Amino acid sequence: MKRTIPLLLASIAGFIMIVAYFSPHTESWGEEVAVWFNILAAVAFILGGGNLLKIHLRKVSDRNSGWMYSVITVVSFLVMLFLGLWKFGVNPNPQFPDYGHWAGEYNDSTSPFYWLYEYTFKPLQATIFAMLAFYVASAAFRAFRAKNFEALLLLATAFVVLLGRTAAGVFLTDFIPADGPFAALRLEEMTQYLMNIFNTAGNRAIMIGIALGTASVSLKILLGVDRSYIGSGDD
C-alpha cells in the first residue's frame, strides 16, 4: 500500500503524459503540470527552511564548534524572510496607492529587503562566480598535461583555441596569407574549424546519447524497474 500506490500513480501519470503529447487537445498538459510543480516546490520551502533552522539551531544549542556562524545564518535567514514576506518598507504600487504597501513590489528599491539583496546577496553571488577565473587558471596548469594521446588532444585544442582568441595568436600565424590555400592553418581559422566541426560532432553525439539515456531512465521508472526514488517498503 505504501509503495504500490505511489508506483501506480507514477506509471499512470507518466503514460498519460506520453499519450497526451500526441493530441492537439491535450498537448499543453505538460506545461500545466509544470505550474503545479512550481507550487509544490515553493511549498516545499517549508521543509527545506525548517530543516535549515533545525540544523543550525541545534548547532547553537549544542555549542558545537563554529556555533557563532550558525547564529549568523539563522539571524540573516529570519531577518531576510521577515522583511520579504511582510514587504517591510515597500512603497505602494503607483497604480493602486490606496492598497498600501501590500500591493507594492517586494523588491522595491527603497525597502530593506532590496538593500540586503543589492549589497550582500548580489556581491556575494558575483564574487563566488568570479572565483571561477582562478580555478580555470589552476586547472589549466594542472590538468592540461600530455600524459597520453587523449590528454594531448585535449591540451592541444585548448591551446589552439586559447591562442586563437588573442591578438598574440593572430600575430603568430599572420605570415600565412588569409586567402591562400593554407588559410585554414591560421590560428583564428583553426579555432573556428575546431568549434564548427569537432565541437559540433562531439556535442551532437553526446546529445543523442543523453536523449536516449533520459528516455531509458524515464521508461525504467514508469515501468517500475527502477524504484529507488520511492524509498523503503515498510515504514
Added chain:
Amino acid sequence: MFEYFRNLDRRWIFLLMLLSVAVPIYVIGKTKETFPETALPLATNVFNEIEALQPGEKVLLAFDYDPGSEGELGPMATAFTYHCSSRGLKLYFMALWPLGRQMIDDNIAKVIEPDFPDMVYGEDYVNLGFKAGNEGVIKVIVTDIKQFYTTDARGTNIEQIPMMEGIKSIQQMDLMLNVSAGYPGTKEWVQYAVTPYPKEIKLVGGCTGVQAPLLYPYIPQQLPGLLAAIKGASEYESLVIKAYPPAEGKEAKYMEAQRRMGPQLVAHVLMVLLIVAGNIIFFIERKRGARA
C-alpha cells in the same frame, strides 16, 4: 628548484591571475592608456562600410540587446552611434528586444545629446523604439515600415517626423547596423532582410562571443563585417577614435572596449603560459622518472 615548481602551491597561480586582471585594470584606469589594437579584416570591413556613406545618407541602427549583455555589447553600440554621428549620417534607431529601447535612449543620452548638440531629433536621428514580433517585424518592415511603426518611441506620429518622409521600407536605408545578443538578432536580419533583398539591403553588425560562430557562415556575402564580442568592439573602437578623435576629456567614454580588453589579454596570455609551464614540468618529471 624543480621540486618547488612540481609541487607549486596553487595559490601562486591564483595570485598571478589576480595580478594579471587587477594590474591592467588599475593601470588602464589610471593612465587611460590602452593596449594598442590592430584591427582585423572583419572589424575593418564594418568601419569601411560606414565610411563609404556620404553625409546625409540613411543608416538603420537595430539595437537588439538588453542590460544582461550590456557589458559585452554596450561599447560597440556606443561606437556605432558615435561613428555615424561623426560622419553626419541620418540615424534611425529601432529594437526587437523590449529593453532595446532603453539601450537606444541610453546611447542617445550618452553620445548624441552631449557631444553632438547640433543634431536635431526627428531631423538627424529618430528612435523608432521597440516592436514585438521578432522576425515577423523584419519580414514586414523590409517592404512596409509603416505597418508596424505608426509612431516613434516618443509617441509622435511618424507622418510628422521630417526624416521619415518618403521612407516606405528599410530597403531605402543605405546601411543597416545591428547589435545582437541572441534571438532575434543578426541571424534573423540576414535570413529575413538580406537574403530576400541582397541588392537593396546591406548589413553589418556586432554580436556576443557565444553567437559569433553561428554567424560566420554568412560572412562575407550576406554579412560583410562583424564585430565579435569585446575583442571586435575594441578593434572597431580604435579605428573610430583614430579617424574621429573625440573632444578633450571625452575620450574615456569611447574607449570602453579597449579598456576591457586589457585584463582579458593579459589573463589569456597567462593561461597559455600556465599550460606550457605545466607541460614542461611534466616532461622533466617523466625524464627523471625514466632515468631513475
Added chain:
Amino acid sequence: MNVLKRNLVTVLAAVLLSLTVPVAAQDEAETPGSADGAVPSPPSNVTAEDVPWDKGDGAKLTWDAPAEAEGLRYRIEKKELAEDGGEAEWKFVDLVTDEQTTFTAKELDHTRQYLFRVQSMAEDGTLSQPAVLPSAFQSERQLFFGSRLYLLIIVLVFCGSVVYWIRHARSGKEIKVRQIAGLEAVDEAVGRATEMGRPCLFVPGIQDINEIQTIAGITILSRVAKTAAEYDAKVEVPTARSLVMTTARETVQAAYLSAGRPEAYNQDLIYYVTDEQFGYVAYLQGMMVREKPAACFYMGAFYAESLILAETGNGIGAIQIAGTAMPAQLPFFVAACDYTLIGEEFFAASAYLSGSPEELGSLKGQDVGKVIVAIGLIIGVLMFTFGNIFGAGTPIGAWLLMAVNYLKNVILT
C-alpha cells in the same frame, strides 16, 4: 512646464491615429500603384482549406496566378472576423517570393473565423488589386497530430526494444555489457573513505527533482549509500532543493535497510542548504576544505559551479567521480576529476551499479536506439551525397534529393 497640455496632445494624437491608421492602411492597399511602375494583374480564384491532422491553427491557401506571372511575388493578408460579426483590419501575413501559388497560413485560432486576400507584387513593390477569399474560413482542431506520426513510431520502436530486452533479461538469459571506467572506482572510493575514516560527499546537482538528471543522480546515490552502509562509511548529501532532500532521504533510508543496517541511517546527513546556486557552492567549498571528504561524487545537473567543486575537491586530494549530461560542463569535469561519466554513461551508471539483469537489459534497448540512429544517418547522408552528385537535373538525383527532404523535414521533425 505644462505637462498636462503635452499629455493631452499625445493622447489626442493617439486617439486620432487609432482612428485614421486602419483607414489609411486600407486606402493604401486598395489604391494600388505608386508612380514608379505598371500595376500587375491580381491573382484570382483564392481558396482556403483546413490543414488536416493539426491543432487547428493552419489554413492552406491556393490561388491562380495572373496571365503574366513572371517575377511576381504575392502578398498575403488575413482578417480576423470579430465574434459579433464586426469588421477588423487586414493584417500582413507573409510575402511569397518563389512564384508559388500556395501558402500555408499558421497561427490561426480555431475558434475564430478568418478572411484572406492575396495581392500580386511587382519587382518594384507595386501592388495589384487584392483577390479576397469569397467566404469566411475556420480551421478545425483534430484529435491526433498527424505531424507526430513518425515520432510515435520512433517512440514505440525505442520503448519496445527496451521492454523487449528487459523481458529478455527477466527470462534469465545472460546480458553482457562493457566495462565503464568510472564505475569500478565507486566502490574503491567509498572503501578508501572508510579506511581513512573520512566521509564521502555526494552532490546531486543544483536542479530540482523534475529534472531527469537529478533523478538519475538519486538512483546512483542509492547504490553509493548501500555500499557505504556495508562499509560503514558516512555519506553526506547537501542539497540545493527541498524536494531533492526529501527524495534523497527516502532513497538513502531504503538503501540502508536493504544493506541490512537500518540503525546506521542518519537523516541529518542529508540536508538542505539554499536554493541559490552560488550560495550552495559557497557552502560546499567551505565544507569540503573543513571536513576533507575522501571521496566526492558529483552526479546530476551542473552549471558554472562544476569547476569550483572539482578544483576544490582536487585541492583536498579527494577521489572525484562526476557524472552529468550538461554538455557545457563536461569539459571542466573531464579536466579536473579522476573519472567522469559522460552523458549517456551517466544515465547508464545506475543500471551498472545495481547489476540487476532487468536494468542491464534496458541498456541493450538503448543500443538499439543508437543502431537506428546510425542506420538512419548513413542512409540519409548517402542519399544526400548521391543526390548531389547526380544533380537535381537527373531523375534519380531529383528523387534522392526529394527523399532526403522527406526524411529531414517530415520523418525527423
Added chain:
Amino acid sequence: MNRETLLWVIVLLIGAALLAGRAMFAENGMGKAYITPVEKTYVGLDADVAEAAEAEAETKTVWVSIDELPEDFDVDAVADDDVVSWDTYETKDYAAYIAAQNAGTNDVVFSLSHTIGIWIAALLTLFVLSFLIKDNPLYKVAESMFIGISAAYWMVVGFWDTIVPNLFAKLAPGPTTAWALPGIRDEAQFELIYIVPLIFSILLLMRLAPKAGWLSRWPMAFFIGTFCGFRLISFLHGDFLAQIRNTIVSLYAKTPQFAADGTAMLNEAGAPIMDFTFWGSVQNLILVIGVLACLVYFFFSFEHKGVVGGTARLGIWFLMVTFGAAFAYTVMGRIALLAIRIEFLFDDWLWLIDPTGRRAVEAVGMIVLAPLGMA
C-alpha cells in the same frame, strides 16, 4: 595566539589602517554614495476628469502622479484619503554631487545607507576572495550570511511570485486581489483544478507528521512520473530527432556561387548556381565520421576491442577535442567576471580609478595604497 594568526591580524590591521587613511586623507575620500531624494505624490481622481479618452462612464478612481497634473492644480482641495505620498530616490555620482554643491543647491545629498552598503559589499567581496588563500573566519562569516540570506530570498520569491499568483489567486481570487494583487482584480477567476496542487502540497507537508510521512510519497511519485513521461517524449522529439536531422549532410557539398560584387550568381531559371566545394565536403565528412565514432564509443553491448575498440577510440579523440575547445572557449567569459568584481573594488569603493568620469573633479588619490588595500 600562534604565529599564523598573528600574521593575519597584522595584515588585517595594516589593511584597515590604509583604508582609513585613504578614506580620510585622500582628497575626495572613497566609497561614498549620493542620492537625490524624490517625493512621489499620487492623487486619486475620478476617471472622467483624468482621462477624457476613457470610454467608461462610471466614475472610477484613477491615480495620477502630481507631476502630470497642471501646476495650478490644488492638491489641498482633494480629500486626504485621495492623496498618497512616499519617498524614493535616484542614485547619483560624486561629480553630480560636486556640481550641485557648486551650484549651491541641495539636490544631491550624501546617503549613509548606500555608503554603508558599498562598504559591506566590498568587504564581503574581499572576505570571499580570502578563501583562495586559506579557509578563514572572514570567509565563514560571508558564507553563513550568504546561506541565510539566499535561502530566505528564494523563499520570498517563491511566495510572492508563485504561491500568491498561482495558488492563492486561483483558489481565492477575491481576497487575494483585494490584498496584494489589485492589478489582476478584473480578470482573476476561481479555478477549481488548482485544488490538485493544494492537495499535493498538503500531502507533502504530511512529512512533518510523525505517523503520516509516507503520504508525502504520493505527490513525489505523481510529479516524478509526469516529468518522466514528459521528458521521455520531449527529449526524443527535440534533441534526438533534431541532432540526427542536422547531421544528415551531403558529402558532396555545394555552395552558392557569388560574383565579384558579392551578389549571388543565378542561372536562367533564377535559381542560384551551386558548385562543388572540396573543403566543405571534407568538413561534412569529418562531422559525420565524428558523430558515428562517438556513438560507437557510447555503445554498451560490446567491449572496446578490435574494430569496435578502434572506432570507440576515435570517438574518444573527438570527445577530447570537443572538450578542449569548449574549455578554452569559455575562459574569456570567466575572466570578464573577475574583471567586473575588481572594477567594482577599484572604481565604486576605493575610488582609485575613474574610467568613466563619474568623479571627474580633479582628484589626487593615494595611489600607492591600492595593492595593499586589496589584501
